[in-house]
Amino acid sequence: MALFVQKYGGTSVGTVERIEMVADKVKRFRDEGHDLVVVVSAMSGETNRLIGLANAIQETPSPRELDVLVSTGEQVTIALLCMALEKRGVSARSYTGSQVKILTDSAHTKARIQDIEVEGMRRDLAAGRVVVVAGFQGVDDHGNITTLGRGGSDTTGVALAAALKADECQIYTDVDGVYTTDPRVVEDATRLDKITFEEMLEMASLGSKVLQIRSVEFAGKYKVPLRVLHSFQDGPGTLITIEDEDTVEKPVISGIAFNRDEAKLTVMGVPDIPGVASRILGPISRANIEVDMIVQNIADDRTTDFTFTVHRNDFVKAQDILRQVCTELGAREVLGDNKIAKVSIVGVGMRSHAGVASKMFDALAQDNINIQMISTSEIKVSVVIAEKYLELAVRGLHSAFELDKADTVSE
Amino acid sequence: MALFVQKYGGTSVGTVERIEMVADKVKRFRDEGHDLVVVVSAMSGETNRLIGLANAIQETPSPRELDVLVSTGEQVTIALLCMALEKRGVSARSYTGSQVKILTDSAHTKARIQDIEVEGMRRDLAAGRVVVVAGFQGVDDHGNITTLGRGGSDTTGVALAAALKADECQIYTDVDGVYTTDPRVVEDATRLDKITFEEMLEMASLGSKVLQIRSVEFAGKYKVPLRVLHSFQDGPGTLITIEDEDTVEKPVISGIAFNRDEAKLTVMGVPDIPGVASRILGPISRANIEVDMIVQNIADDRTTDFTFTVHRNDFVKAQDILRQVCTELGAREVLGDNKIAKVSIVGVGMRSHAGVASKMFDALAQDNINIQMISTSEIKVSVVIAEKYLELAVRGLHSAFELDKADTVSE
Numbered sequence: 001m002a003l004f005v006q007k008y009g010g011t012s013v014g015t016v017e018r019i020e021m022v023a024d025k026v027k028r029f030r031d032e033g034h035d036l037v038v039v040v041s042a043m044s045g046e047t048n049r050l051i052g053l054a055n056a057i058q059e060t061p062s063p064r065e066l067d068v069l070v071s072t073g074e075q076v077t078i079a080l081l082c083m084a085l086e087k088r089g090v091s092a093r094s095y096t097g098s099q100v101k102i103l104t105d106s107a108h109t110k111a112r113i114q115d116i117e118v119e120g121m122r123r124d125l126a127a128g129r130v131v132v133v134a135g136f137q138g139v140d141d142h143g144n145i146t147t148l149g150r151g152g153s154d155t156t157g158v159a160l161a162a163a164l165k166a167d168e169c170q171i172y173t174d175v176d177g178v179y180t181t182d183p184r185v186v187e188d189a190t191r192l193d194k195i196t197f198e199e200m201l202e203m204a205s206l207g208s209k210v211l212q213i214r215s216v217e218f219a220g221k222y223k224v225p226l227r228v229l230h231s232f233q234d235g236p237g238t239l240i241t242i243e244d245e246d247t248v249e250k251p252v253i254s255g256i257a258f259n260r261d262e263a264k265l266t267v268m269g270v271p272d273i274p275g276v277a278s279r280i281l282g283p284i285s286r287a288n289i290e291v292d293m294i295v296q297n298i299a300d301d302r303t304t305d306f307t308f309t310v311h312r313n314d315f316v317k318a319q320d321i322l323r324q325v326c327t328e329l330g331a332r333e334v335l336g337d338n339k340i341a342k343v344s345i346v347g348v349g350m351r352s353h354a355g356v357a358s359k360m361f362d363a364l365a366q367d368n369i370n371i372q373m374i375s376t377s378e379i380k381v382s383v384v385i386a387e388k389y390l391e392l393a394v395r396g397l398h399s400a401f402e403l404d405k406a407d408t409v410s411e
Numbered sequence: 412m413a414l415f416v417q418k419y420g421g422t423s424v425g426t427v428e429r430i431e432m433v434a435d436k437v438k439r440f441r442d443e444g445h446d447l448v449v450v451v452s453a454m455s456g457e458t459n460r461l462i463g464l465a466n467a468i469q470e471t472p473s474p475r476e477l478d479v480l481v482s483t484g485e486q487v488t489i490a491l492l493c494m495a496l497e498k499r500g501v502s503a504r505s506y507t508g509s510q511v512k513i514l515t516d517s518a519h520t521k522a523r524i525q526d527i528e529v530e531g532m533r534r535d536l537a538a539g540r541v542v543v544v545a546g547f548q549g550v551d552d553h554g555n556i557t558t559l560g561r562g563g564s565d566t567t568g569v570a571l572a573a574a575l576k577a578d579e580c581q582i583y584t585d586v587d588g589v590y591t592t593d594p595r596v597v598e599d600a601t602r603l604d605k606i607t608f609e610e611m612l613e614m615a616s617l618g619s620k621v622l623q624i625r626s627v628e629f630a631g632k633y634k635v636p637l638r639v640l641h642s643f644q645d646g647p648g649t650l651i652t653i654e655d656e657d658t659v660e661k662p663v664i665s666g667i668a669f670n671r672d673e674a675k676l677t678v679m680g681v682p683d684i685p686g687v688a689s690r691i692l693g694p695i696s697r698a699n700i701e702v703d704m705i706v707q708n709i710a711d712d713r714t715t716d717f718t719f720t721v722h723r724n725d726f727v728k729a730q731d732i733l734r735q736v737c738t739e740l741g742a743r744e745v746l747g748d749n750k751i752a753k754v755s756i757v758g759v760g761m762r763s764h765a766g767v768a769s770k771m772f773d774a775l776a777q778d779n780i781n782i783q784m785i786s787t788s789e790i791k792v793s794v795v796i797a798e799k800y801l802e803l804a805v806r807g808l809h810s811a812f813e814l815d816k817a818d819t820v821s822e
Contacts, residue, residue: 016464058498065491075480144510
């Protein structure tokens with residue numbers, strides 16, 4: 001008898017038939033005696049339909065009115081799911097973000113949750129009702145409807161779980177868990193039973209698009225056990241949780257993430273004087289270009305080479321800015337490459353294991369893959385390589401770290 | 412410089428293009444210096460689409476959840492209209508029923524307005540903003556979303572006008588005013604410049620479906636001048652207002668209403684003893700059948716004939732009930748006729764003019780139309796005739812009371 005917050009995404013509630021399937025699932029949990037708060041997204045396609053209506057009027061509509069508009073998407077779903085539950089004899093009650101209420105700041109279209117009133121939900125749960133909450137939305141302290149930005153329903157789920165001190169926040173989606181790497185690249189990729197918040201953050205931000213990053217941060221911060229499961233297939237999914245210190249045997253590497261969306265820029269022969277990095281990156285950041293990896297090498301006594309990566313869409317814009325900066329700094333030249341890919345190995349286990357990085361570099365060398373950049377953190381090693389070697393690299397690393405052997409990743 | 416509450420119905424905001432046209436219209440009023448509160452319905456078809464989704468799950472969904480669902484329809488329109496206004500440089504802000512807030516009782520799907528908070532709207536108006544309000548919806552004092560029932564956006568408009576003490580509540584629709592009778596039946600039907608609340612109530616309830624009856628009652632009660640206008644054609648429309656006692660010349664009859672939806676039932680030879688009427692109508696009302704006209708004639712010393720009309724859809728059901736009642740009462744027989752129509756002449760002028768009824772009967776007699784039932788009120792005379800004579804009767808009366816002469820109905 002536990003309290004679960006369950007979140008079902010847009011494809012899981014994409015049709016009336018699927019909403020009925022979700023209701024069946026929720027009923028099974030109720031029949032087992034669990035208390036449930038269910039968070040739902042808009043039916044798939046609905047948010048885009050609404051934004052299409054707005055854009056037919058204005059290219060950049062008022063964010064306040066955009067929130068009024070798109071928040072109707074989830075409101076439709078909560079009502080339909082409650083009807084489907086009541087049809088099955090399951091007592092249920094729907095709440096919009098305002099009704100809960102999920103108090104946010106006033107940053108329309110990308111609001112942040114500040115507080116959640118739990119009294120009403122607790123009363124409903126005590127009365128045996130399933131509480132159905134519209135994801136992705138809240139209300140500011142002037143009563144304006146706000147939204148948390150795309151994918152924000154995951155965040156709603158985690159925030160509710162934290163506020164209600166739920167036993168688990170279950171994110172139902174169209175995959176059955178988090179994998180050691182993308183199964184479309186490595187056939188032997190295996191589902192992880194368990195992964196830490198930190199690992200998941202590294203995996204998510206590196207391209208494993210299972211969960212919204214903010215929701216994982218949030219879950220980690222409030223220590224809400226988070227489970228990713230398939231909406232319509234039974235299975236344990238992947239539990240994302242705090243590091244279990246009792247576990248003696250821990251896999252060194254949990255997974256391999258990769259990203260093809262980056263481009264690399266290098267300023268060669270930069271005078272090696274203080275303040276150079278900010279004179280290079282300042283104009284980039286003022287142009288709203290986000291920088292990912294940054295590497296600086298000393299080339300000779302008086303100059304240095306400065307390399308960083310940006311999203312591939314910003315490549316040309318960044319190159320133009322750098323040419324200007326290069327002249328101002330008296331640097332030698334600007335080099336660019338947008339045919340690169342980033343590959344990262346992620347795992348909390350590497351903290352206590354020496355030689356993880358060198359094992360990675362060995363594996364890549366065996367496949368004759370040249371490493372262009374290296375960046376490391378406590379639980380991750382990332383390399384930049386030529387894009388054409390991406391699949392080869394991921395498969396080689398997956399095998400080198402024995403991720404294809406399921407028993408290395410079980411609890 | 413006046414304060415107008417304007418209401419635009421579903422067809423007037425049925426597409427993005429029409430919403431843009433409404434925005435043009437609102438901008439013109441703003442440019443003339445008027446303050447505006449605009450009430451909108453859901454885009455035409457949207458409410459039915461939403462109810463269709465609900466019915467795909469349940470035939471009779473929970474009224475609470477149905478309100479959560481269908482109230483999204485108007486919420487979409489308020490956001491889109493605000494965007495269209497802001498695109499035109501008109502400052503605007505949208506409000507759902509909850510946000511206003513329009514406090515109602517908790518009778519979901521047919522709630523009644525209890526109170527309206529005007530402070531927020533007054534602040535917006537003072538700041539030069541157009542206030543755009545979702546029609547048809549409110550909130551009960553537990554924060555539950557309620558709806559006023561179909562057509563309830565008119566009521567929202569009138570209620571806001573009353574609460575804000577607006578100079579006029581303008582109902583924009585797909586006709587350019589209230590006519591002396593249905594122009595599809597009488598080609599010479601003319602638009603009324605002015606009509607009283609009482610006349611409009613009689614006209615509306617008798618089949619001139621221009622305005623929702625409840626909104627007219629409401630407007631009359633709070634003396635809110637109500638004007639019916641065409642959404643996309645210029646013109647003065649019809650002003651519905653209190654009786655103007657200064658007007659010396661007043662037309663005897665303002666219009667002719669009719670209704671084909673009725674059926675007539677007669678219980679013949681009912682013992683003429685006290686309590687008979689309720690023994691006949693009690694079972695009818697317990698079966699949720701609404702009764703319109705009721706006429707009782709004394710047939711001979713000890714028995715009476717009892718006749719009433721019901722909606723044609725209830726004819727068979729009512730007949731079955733009456734057969735049972737007939738046996739219990741020892742009455743002679745039950746007669747029924749569902750090929751009837753009701754025709755009414757309406758006008759506050761008839762209060763002070765004798766002979767209006769006999770003029771009506773004369774006109775019908777001249778066309779050889781037999782009158783089956785007669786019912787009168789202070790400002791109306793209704794007759795039931797065979798349905799096949801309906802058009803003939805309406806045209807004859809329209810001409811007899813000279814309604815085709817526009818000057819008789821001008822102010």
